[in-house]
Amino acid sequence: EAGVAQSPRYKIIEKRQSVAFWCNPISGHATLYWYQQILGQGPKLLIQFQNNGVVDDSQLPKDRFSAERLKGVDSTLKIQPAKLEDSAVYLCASSGGGWATDTQYFGPGTRLTVL
Amino acid sequence: GNSVTQMEGPVTLSEEAFLTINCTYTATGYPSLFWYVQYPGEGLQLLLKATKADDKGSNKGFEATYRKETTSFHLEKGSVQVSDSAVYFCALPRDNTDKLIFGTGTRLQVFP
Numbered sequence: 001e002a003g004v005a006q007s008p009r010y011k012i013i014e015k016r017q018s019v020a021f022w023c024n025p026i027s028g029h030a031t032l033y034w035y036q037q038i039l040g041q042g043p044k045l046l047i048q049f050q051n052n053g054v055v056d057d058s059q060l061p062k063d064r065f066s067a068e069r070l071k072g073v074d075s076t077l078k079i080q081p082a083k084l085e086d087s088a089v090y091l092c093a094s095s096g097g098g099w100a101t102d103t104q105y106f107g108p109g110t111r112l113t114v115l
Numbered sequence: 116g117n118s119v120t121q122m123e124g125p126v127t128l129s130e131e132a133f134l135t136i137n138c139t140y141t142a143t144g145y146p147s148l149f150w151y152v153q154y155p156g157e158g159l160q161l162l163l164k165a166t167k168a169d170d171k172g173s174n175k176g177f178e179a180t181y182r183k184e185t186t187s188f189h190l191e192k193g194s195v196q197v198s199d200s201a202v203y204f205c206a207l208p209r210d211n212t213d214k215l216i217f218g219t220g221t222r223l224q225v226f227p
Contacts, residue, residue, distance in 0.1 A: 004158070031213070042204050042217030043159070056214060091158055099213055101147045101166045106158035 002026065004107035006092050012113045018080035021110045024073070025094030031055075032069055033104060034077050035091040043091055049075060079112075087114045117142045121205045121218035128195055128225050136190040136221045138179075138205035148172075148181055148188040149206040149215070159204065162190075195225045 005024040013019050025032050030051050035043035046065065048055040052072040060067070064083070069075040079086055089111050093104040122137040140148065147166045151159040163172030165181035165188065172179050177192045190203060205218040 006158075033214075040219070042206070042219050043215075044217075045214050048214060056212075093159075095213070101164075102213060103161045103164070104215065106151075106160065108156075108158045 004092055004094055004105055006090075006107035006110055008110055009108060010111050010113075012115065013082055014115050015084055016081040018078065019082055019112060020076050020078045021090050021092075021112075023075045023077070023092030023107060025075070025092070026105055029094035029096050029105070030072070031095045031097065031102075032075050033093040033095075034067055034075070035093065037089040037091055037109070039088070046077070082112075082114045084114050087112055116210050117146060117207055117216055119205050119207055119216055119218045121203075121221055123219070124202075124222040126221060126223045128223070130197055130225055130227050131194045132225075134190070134192040134195045134199075134223065136203055136205075136223070138188045138190065138218060140186050140188065140205075140207055142186070142207060143210055145181075145183060146208050148179070150177070150179055150188070150190050151204045151206060151217070153202045153204065153220070155201070162203070195223070197225045197227055199223060200225045 032049045034046045037043040047057045047060045049069040067077045089109040091109045092107045095102040095104045118141045145168045149164045150162040152162045163174040165172040168183040170181045179190045202220045206215045
């Protein structure tokens, strides 16, 4: 079974530029999560999708971050414009049912450096 | 709301030493508890979980027991290997949801 795929693995941009990350969850997983992991910290949830609908985006800085999950499969996370403090690893995860006991499966992440 | 606290690292051990990484939680009710591991250059992967009080999760020689009396979920392994070197995260769901709250992570370094 293929795992969660993410691309690119690394991205370096200058502040005020825009950037987009892509995620392909495990086949059949209805729930998709985007996390931000700043160096030395645990991941923090940015947004959660159930199929193609947003379940929770309360922690997403909506003035600069946006995300979509068209057709309930792939997802993209965009930052525009980027700030220095956005430097982090962006992790995508998926799970089958969105239950509290479910295992979330993580992709390898995209490491973003904002100069 | 729910929260988790884990010991700071790094934890440095010699191969075959005994490992304990402490994790304590604050929660409403008895949510599932998780340990995730992040190997260098990789994403997080589930190491083990316990879905109710007094349960013991185990995997790859690691164990953790859900202790409601001490609100703890400490990770243990009897004999660590160099390949166990990684960052370990304790996690639990946010209040009555499936959204995970992670601890700050504990880096384990095992030397031969």
